[in-house]
Amino acid sequence: MRGAWLVALTALLITLLGASLPALAVDNTPALPTPELQTRYLSLIHEFRCMQCQNEALADSNVGLAADLRLEIHNLLLAGKSDEQVRDYLVARYSEFILFRPRMNLRNAWLWSLPAVLLLVGAAIAVRVMRRRAALPILDDESIDT
Amino acid sequence: MKRFLLPLGAFILLVVVLIVGLKHAPDKETIKSPLIGKSAPEFNLPKLIDVGQNLDASALRGGWHLVNVWATWCVTCREEHATLLEIQRQGQVPIVGIDWKDEDASALSWLAQLGNPYQVVLADRDGRVAIDFGVYLAPESFLVNPAGIIVEKQYGAMTMDDWQNKFLSHVRSSAPAGSAAPATAAAGA
Numbered sequence: 001m002r003g004a005w006l007v008a009l010t011a012l013l014i015t016l017l018g019a020s021l022p023a024l025a026v027d028n029t030p031a032l033p034t035p036e037l038q039t040r041y042l043s044l045i046h047e048f049r050c051m052q053c054q055n056e057a058l059a060d061s062n063v064g065l066a067a068d069l070r071l072e073i074h075n076l077l078l079a080g081k082s083d084e085q086v087r088d089y090l091v092a093r094y095s096e097f098i099l100f101r102p103r104m105n106l107r108n109a110w111l112w113s114l115p116a117v118l119l120l121v122g123a124a125i126a127v128r129v130m131r132r133r134a135a136l137p138i139l140d141d142e143s144i145d146t
Numbered sequence: 147m148k149r150f151l152l153p154l155g156a157f158i159l160l161v162v163v164l165i166v167g168l169k170h171a172p173d174k175e176t177i178k179s180p181l182i183g184k185s186a187p188e189f190n191l192p193k194l195i196d197v198g199q200n201l202d203a204s205a206l207r208g209g210w211h212l213v214n215v216w217a218t219w220c221v222t223c224r225e226e227h228a229t230l231l232e233i234q235r236q237g238q239v240p241i242v243g244i245d246w247k248d249e250d251a252s253a254l255s256w257l258a259q260l261g262n263p264y265q266v267v268l269a270d271r272d273g274r275v276a277i278d279f280g281v282y283l284a285p286e287s288f289l290v291n292p293a294g295i296i297v298e299k300q301y302g303a304m305t306m307d308d309w310q311n312k313f314l315s316h317v318r319s320s321a322p323a324g325s326a327a328p329a330t331a332a333a334g335a
Contacts (some may be wrong), residue, residue: 051282064247065282068273095180110318 026062029070037077044073044086049098057100164276165213179299186213186290191268201268207294210239210268210317210325212221212287214264214304215276218244218252220284230263233309237291239317242264246284247273287312291320 027045032038042059048069050061058066058073069090076086090098103114181187190202206213214230216223221322230241243264245253250269256268270276279288289298299306 065273068247068277072277092180093277095178095280117196 026060026066027070028067029074032074032077040083041074041077044077044083045070047087047100048073048090049100051094051098180216180295181288181296182299184191184296185294186288186296187275189270189275189278191244191270191275194243194250194267194269195257203294205266206242206290207292209292211290212313213244213279214239214241214285214287215244215246215270215279216285217248218256219248222247222303223285224260225261226285227263229304229306229309231261232306233304234263235262238314243267244275244279245269246276246281247271267335279292289316291316303324 015079029060032041045059046057050056050058050066050069052063052065053061056066059104060068073086073090076089081089087099096102102108186203186206188203190200191288193199193201198233212233216226233239234241241264245267247270250271253267253269268275279286283301285300285303287300287304289295291297298313300312304313
């Protein structure tokens with residue numbers, strides 16, 4: 001009896017999941033002529049932030065501006081622009097904030113190098129502590145007992 | 147006692163860094179526009195009111211202009227409207243409106259109802275020009291100097307306070323006689 005319920009519930013969940021899939025397709029931008037361009041397009045629209053909603057990628061947002069920017073990227077790729085040119089184009093207008101993956105530059109270089117610096121500092125401390133302990137006289141329990 | 151000093155110092159430093167970070171965290175309204183200091187983007191848009199006529203970016207040169215991106219679907223634009231009317235009344239800097247992704251009919255009835263603060267209104271129906279201006283939340287306003295360079299930007303509704311302190315200071319500092327002559331470049335709204 002319980003098994004039948006579980007099967008019915010699972011079937012219902014799968015049906016509901018299937019029904020919600022079309023709603024996920026927010027992108028109505030026409031497909032690009034070649035699969036190669038389309039692949040680049042699909043990966044690019046995941047790289048940019050929707051400036052109006054900010055925690056969504058351009059790919060996932062159904063805000064009007066996101067649709068406009070997807071079309072813009074589509075047209076830039078059609079015009080033969082490289083991925084880097086598309087990034088520069090959007091950064092020039094919307095600032096680097098539109099990139100989910102910020103670029104490394106002089107201003108934020110310290111932030112990028114911080115993990116490596118901390119690792120080195122940690123290693124230096126560890127080496128110092130180990131050296132100091134190695135220099136201590138050996139006093140193990142057995143030597144005291146006997 | 148001495149062995150606790152280093153961790154304690156590190157902890158206090160971390161707290162200070164976090165407090166400074168929180169206090170100065172840029173909120174989403176204040177992302178600095180990369181367009182400040184650059185030429186206003188090129189455009190060629192149809193006028194909303196004088197149907198059949200176009201205006202291009204060269205019209206912004208020769209005098210100070212406030213470019214205001216708005217739309218009738220934008221609630222904050224309604225809030226801002228009184229400020230724009232006041233700026234127009236003061237007559238120091240003409241306002242060029244860009245009606246962003248809007249219906250012409252609703253825009254015309256908006257202006258008829260609330261008053262028209264603009265020297266000229268341009269219809270950016272597909273939003274292409276707004277992208278070049280880096281607009282993402284209406285209203286946004288750009289102060290363009292006589293050389294056609296964007297010198298100041300407002301995200302969201304402009305208040306008289308913003309106008310007097312943030313915007314007019316640019317105009318005043320460039321006008322030797324202390325009076326900015328109203329530009330006529332974009333005349334014919």
